[in-house]
Amino acid sequence: MIPPKIKTDKDAKYAGAYVKEPKPGRYDWVVNFDLNSLYPHLIMQYNISPETLREARHSSTSVERILNKEVEIDGEYAVCANGAQYRKDVQGFLPLMMQKMYDSRVIFKKRMIDAKKKYEKAPSPDLVKEIARCNNIQMAKKISLNSAYGAIGNEHFRYYRLANAEAITLSGQVSIRWSENKMNAYLNKLLSTEKVDYVIASDTDSIYLNLGPLVTKFFSNKSDDKVRIVEILDKICKDKLEPFIDASYQELATYVAAYDQKMIMKRENIADRGIWTAKKRYILNVWDSEGVRYKEHKMKIMGLETARSSTPQYFRDKLYAAFKIIIGKTNDELINFVNAVREETKERPYEEIAFPRGVNNLEKYKHRTDIYSKGTPIHVRGALLYNDFIRKNKLQHKYQMIQEGEKIKFIYLKTPNPLHENCVSFFSTIPPEMNLDKYVDYQLQFEKSFLEPLKNVLQCVGWQHEKKVTLGSFFE
Secondary structure, X not given: OOOOOOOOHHHHHXXXXXXXXXXXXXEEEEEEEEEOOHHHHHHHHHOOOOOOEOOOOOOXXXXXXXXXXXXXXXXXXXXXXXXXXXXXXXXXXXXXXXXXHHHHHHHHHHHHHHHHHHXXXXXXXHHHHHHHHHHHHHHHHHHHHHHHHHHHOOOOOOOOOHHXXXXXXXXXXXXXXXXXXXXXXXXXXXXXXXXXXXXXXXEOOEEEEEOHXXXXXXXXXXXXXXXXXXXXXXXXXXXXXHHHHHHHHHHHHHHOOOOOOOOOEEEEEEXXXXXXXEOOEXXXXXXEEOOEEEEEEEEEEEOOHHHOXXXXXXXXXXXXXXXXXXXXXXXXXXXHHHHHHHHHHOOOOHHHHXXXXXXXXXXXXXXXXXXXXXXXXXXXXXXXXXXXXXXXXXXXXXXXXXXXXXXXXXXXXOOOOOOOOOEEEEOOOOOHHHOOHHHEOHHHHHHHXXXXXXXXXXXXXXXXXXXXOOHHHHOO
């Protein structure tokens, strides 16, 4: 596919990116591999630069045809998946710049990882500062590197060429799908299986492998010794999988006549358990991250409510605790925890369990005769109701009106109540004049903020959030 015209960094980030839809469920022994700074390295690999781009495109290229090695490439020019061709007799200014910036970033990332390893052995405040310092520097350099692609895909950039932006995204698709195909073939051969998909998910620059079958087949006698299995998987990744991936990417670079082989894929996390609910939504129970071996395993959570600022902090903490139970304990322990959170929620201050939001489009949803229009988002509706109450009761001198773009909270209310609505928004507290404190719907707040997100995960692992009453249990 050809991405739509790219106008902003946000559009550029997702145009043409490949994301594999995972099968929801729980997986034992997950290892993921990441491509280092994918887009900058694609620029280097194919020598993508305004002055190296040929006007004529290769007539028969596509992502699928390159993956199937159906394209005839004579080797004179580097060929990208969108057909863009690049000179190889001279290095472009953009690849050269990317190389210098990347080399600088590598220095500080290595220092950060070394400091993390030292910290796991002997924690100290100085190491915490060093980790933060190096991380900040390497992240700043990472953002600068990635901004090059955003600039290339911005029509207001001096060196804007849509062909270059397309070349990067579509060649990125080729790179990640190439490794996915090669790893599946490798693991099927190793485990004597046919057409089994061992790649749980892939996302732009990373793949997540299900190595549970490998551990079961070769290390079943060590199944209870997780520390030992982590050591073995680490060695397998270093000695077998990473060299195989390197050779596979060299094969790709040779085939497309690349300027240089720059696809560098390294192992990132080793987790004894992973749970996927959808694409970009998962939990990993990590024992080793980029060679940093943890004394106590740590959870990596992506895309779920624990990482969302729109979830109240109280419930984010409770969800994190619930996920820890799902990862390492039993369904009965989780059910007890859910019941405890339900009861504890009723005792919390309403400000603590209210939803944080930013409010926009107040004028758009404001109704001329009624307070709000049909289809108004609930937090905006709550803000309009709040403003209407303050105005009607002439309390502007005492309370600030909610303005466009402000940060507020909203909460569900039981009905009937003095406001005659099922929600209200506010700043830090609800004005006492509204007389709504005793109408806060704690049960609905619990269900919306905690139980519903939890159910999405439980459905994937086949657990329940409450004990089911059966005929057998009736006689127990």
